[in-house]
Amino acid sequence: MSSLRERFYWPTMRKETNAFIRSCYVCQTAKGIHSNAGLYTPLTLTFVRHPRNQLLHRRGRHYEGSDLTVLFPGYFLKIGYTPEYLFLLQTILRSDPQGAVNFALMISQMEGGCPVDYSTITDLFLQVLEINLVTFPNVADAVLANRMFSHYNRPHIAQLCEKADLTHYLYSNNMLQYIEGYVQKVNPGNAPLVIGQLLDDECPEDFIKGLIFQNRLLLLTQFLEHLVSEGSQDVHVHDALESSRVMDYINRLDNFAGPVVGEVAVEAKLYGEAFAIFKKFNLNIQAVKVLLDSIRSTDQAVEFAFRVEEDAVWSVIWASEDANVYNDLVRYLLMVRQKSKEPKVDSELIYSYAKIDRLGDIEEFILMPNVANLQNIGDRLFDEALYEAAKIIYGFISNWAKMTCTLVMLKQFHSAVDAARKANSSNTWKEVCFACVDAEEFRLAQICGRNIIVQVDDLEEVSDYYQNRGRFNELISLVESGLGLECAHMGIFTGLGVLYARYCPQKLMEHIKLFSTRLNIPKLIRACDEQQHWKELTYLYIQYDEFDNAATTIMNHSPEAWDHMQFKDIAVKVANVELYYKAVHFYLQEHPDLINDILHVLSLRADHTRVVNIMRKGNNVAAVNEAMNEIYVEEEDYDRLRESLDLHDNFDQIGLAQKVEKHELLEMRRVAAYIYKKAGRWKQSIALSTKDNQYKDAMETCSQSGERELSEELLAYFIEQGKKECFASCLFVCYDLIRPEVVLELAWMNNMVDFAFPYLLQFIREYTSKVDEFVKDKFVSLSEVKAKETEEKDMVAQQNMYAQLLPLALPAPPMPGMGGSGLGRGFAPHPPMAGMAMLPMPPSGMPPMGTY
Known part of the structure; x- marks a missing residue:
């Protein structure tokens, strides 16, 4: 600006100059990056004066024609002048080529459209470029270096470069990368000539080998065509030549399945051909994937995306996670933004800045006028873990809830607490609190926790989170700090009591006594019962007027809960009368010295007769x-x-x-x-009795034990000691336990059969008695079966007899011509004989008849 003021002045100069610089494509894309981006040949100038140039002054001199580059179309409109723009462009191009570029850009952006045809402007610049290429080959350096010109006749430019012996010039000036660009992009077919020139210039072999390797397919094609032209009939030569002509077939043929052939080309590692196929069939996503994944050329991918201008293509490039992609994308979006203000463009520009960690540019951009959807782009940055950039966005739009989440992810807990205070949301406080607990920032967690526990529904969640992570002391400290809050509720006092019951029982009784009126007693009762704090449980029952439960708890857990004076007070208030008598039993068992005192308390309520009976039984x-x-x-x-x-x-x-x-x-x-x-300690009793020769006691103990082994061991002991009489006595005392075979074996082996003989006689007599009873029972059973069978046979015979008499007993139908009823065939029933009665009929036969 200072340089401009040295030569010019007009009203609103600063504002219009800033606007011009922001709208200048060249300034945004080339300046500061490439020092030799402009054209090189200054031509003879002819100055053009404006009819009203007296309005502009050059510090005492009139405005000259070459200085028209500082004017812009808006100024012409203000003064009501319509110049011949093509003539002005030609004039400026001769004196200031860069100024001509700027002027062409300005008139292309005029309201109502460009006053000069774009083709005319392009031809004008190409003419100048041709002059410069022929005269100064180093202009090709600018063409290859900037990569800004995408709409020009490549073959024509290549021919001009070749006339100027571009290869020799580039190699002499150590511009090897531009030689590669020329061979690969400008004129690949001229690769053999370039290589030949490099050999003449004694170029290093490594570079030439690399260039040959990159263009091996083209060089091989020319070699194979030469062999065929010489008449070669080698099958492999013809097959290789066909493979090298795939690109020619792709360009000439249209009626083939592009997607299928493209995939086949990728599998065959013909990546260039695959890209050409996808591009020809407008399969832009597949095409850009080939460039990125197979050819691995980010530059070509970005250039292709510029050309097709599809969101899906850019999405594929963004997914490549290549920083160079985003640098190119930033330049592209800045260029697009000069032409149109769209939310998508501004949003993507912020996202691209974030991907390449240009946070300062993000801050500067959002402070400028923009139409980006900051909320959406902030959420997108957060989802992709670009937290620093998301923090800038959320801070600018004052979205404190998301700002808090972002700061938590960045482990900036102090700032997160401040942001949560501004958000003032329960969920936000919980997120910060839990994150601080995990990070062991317990002081900050307590600050957050105090804002959470005042909500009844959230207290339990915070408590569970601390407990699940074993942070019991920190949780107790947090809840204790909440007792002094103005909005402290019953849940805080009760929750602290539950925590004391679980993790700090020494403070439980004091807490219950201090805040008994602010506790949810049923909930705390359950906690004390689970943790077996019987003394505190008894106190809570008393406070809740559940005296029956209090008395029961004291008697069931007397070592911890019993207090005589307290029990006396409870006993007179219980509603269940049975507890009186249970209390009497309790004192008889555990505190008999105080039985009179408790009976005195219960004397007016208990049944004296029942108490006396208890005392009698309870001595x-x-x-x-x-x-x-x-x-x-x-x-x-x-x-x-x-x-x-x-x-x-x-x-x-x-x-x-x-x-x-x-x-x-x-x-x-x-x-x-x-x-x-x-x-029930049989062995000890038997051992003690035998030791004192109390054999009778030992035998009785064996008999009462019911254990066969002990009895047989005692028999063996008597044999060892030579106690034959005791041996015989033990056989009868333990008769039901001792096995006969054991007795016979011991008696025979120890010559004591005479002493065992009474036992054997008794056993045989008992055995034969059992056999006789069994035989008798069997005989009776068989007799009963036989009698039953005889009865069944008689019953069947009787039924058969009545079945034979049954047809004679039925009345016959009456004969024709006979009155009254009669018996069939003239038979009449015989009257029964005097003194005889009819036999009774079975249930299935006729009913019995009475006697005459």
């Missing part, structure tokens, strides 16, 4: 029994000790047995064996 108190047994042991009163054992069993039986089994008195040791027998 089996462990402490009393053990005290009495101890006295009997000390006094060696074994008779009363045995009587006490028979009457009362509520004491430590094994402990007493162990204590007296080593007593000096035999009768006390017999008491120990008796205790073991009552406790």
Whole structure:
């Protein structure tokens, strides 16, 4: 701007200059990137004066014709002048080629259309380009480097370059990449000549080999055609030549299945031919995929997308995740944006900036006037994990909810808390809170949590999230901080009580007593019951006036819950009368020293007769029994000790047995064996009895045990000890348990058959008695079966007899001519004989007749 002010001045100069620069295609695409992008040949100028050039001044000098490049069509309209634009363009082109380009762009964008035909403008520039190519071959450098010219006659330009010996010039100036571009894009058919010139210029072999490899198909085709022209009949030569002519067939033929042939070409690795097929049949998506996936040329893909201008094609390019694609796309969108303002163009421009991490350009762009759909593009950036760019968009449109989500993904938790405060949404607070918990930012999580737990429905969700991750102390701290909030509700106090019950029971009772009026007692009762906090559970039952449950809890869990004064207060308030008598039993068993006190409390409510009966039956108190047994042991009163054992069993039986089994008195040791027998410890009792030669006690114990092994072991013991009489006695005491074969074996092997003989006689007698009874039962059973069969036969014979008499007993139809009724065939029934009666008929026969 400062350079312009040194030479010119007019009103609104800054505003119009800025507008011109933003609309200049060349400035947007070439300046700052390529230093030699313009044309090189300045021509002789003829100055053209404007009729009203006195309005513009050049710091004391009149405005000259070459300076018309600073004017734009809008100014001509303002002053009401219609110049001959073609003449002006020709004049400016001679003196300032770049200015001519700018001027041509400006008139092409005039309202109402361009005043000069586009073909005329193109021809004018091509004429100048031809002059420059012939005169200065280095102009080809600009053509190849900028890649800005897509609408020109490539063969014609190639011929001009060849006339100027372009290959030698490019190689001499170390522009090898432009040689590749010339061979591949401008004139591929001239590759052999280019290679020959490079050989003459002593070009490095590596570059020449690479160029030959890239154009091997074209060179091979020319070689194969030469062989055929020389008369070669080699089949392989002809097959290879046919393969090399695929492109020619593609260009000449139209009536073939393009998609199918294109896929076949891809499979055959004929990628150039496949691209040509897809392009010919307008299968642009498949074509661009070949360029990207097979040929791997992003530049060609972008150039192709520029040409077809289809969203689907650009989508394929965007999916390639190539940064160069987005750089080219940015330039393309900036060019398009100069011609039209569309939401899609602006949105895609922001997206392209984000893909190449040009965040500063995004900030600058959204501050300028634009028509981008910022909400949609922000969501798109977020979905594709471009969080930094999404943060800029959401911050600009003040979408604090999405801004919070974005900051969470960026792990910027402090900023996320601030954004959540602006969003002031429960879901937003929860998202930040949970993210902070996972990141162990518990201070920030607590700030968020306080804004969540004030909502009754969200408190449970936050609690579950903390607990599932084992953050119990942090959760308790969060809920404790919520007690002081103005909007603290019952759920917070109850939830804290549940947390204390689970993870911090030492604080539970204090919390219940402080906030009993603000608790959901039924919910907390369930929690205490699950966690087995009986004392706190009893207190809650009392606060909830459930005295029956309170009394039951105390009696069932007395080690933790029982308190005498508290139980007395509860006992007079229970509604279930049965609890009175259960309380009496409870005190008799566990607190007999306080039985009088509890009976005094219940005296006005309980049935005295039932209480007396309970007391009579309930004198089996462990402490009393053990005290009495101890006295009997000390006094060696074994008779009363045995009587006490028979009457009362509520004491430590094994402990007493162990204590007296080593007593000096035999009768006390017999008491120990008796205790073991009552406790079911048969072996210990038998061992103790046999040790003291109390064989009768040992045999009785075996008999009561019902165990065959113990009885047989005792028999073996008597044989070992030579106790033949005890052996014979044991056979009869344990008669039902001992097996006869064992007895015979032991008696025969130990010469004690005489002592076993009474047992054998008894066993044989018992066995024969059983056999006799069995035979008798069998005989009776057979007699009953036989009698039943005889009865059935008599019944059948009787039925057969009546069946034979039945036809004679039926009346016959009356004879013709005879009055009255009569018997058939003149027969009449004989009257029964005097003194005789008719036999009774069976149910199926005729009814019995009475006697005469």
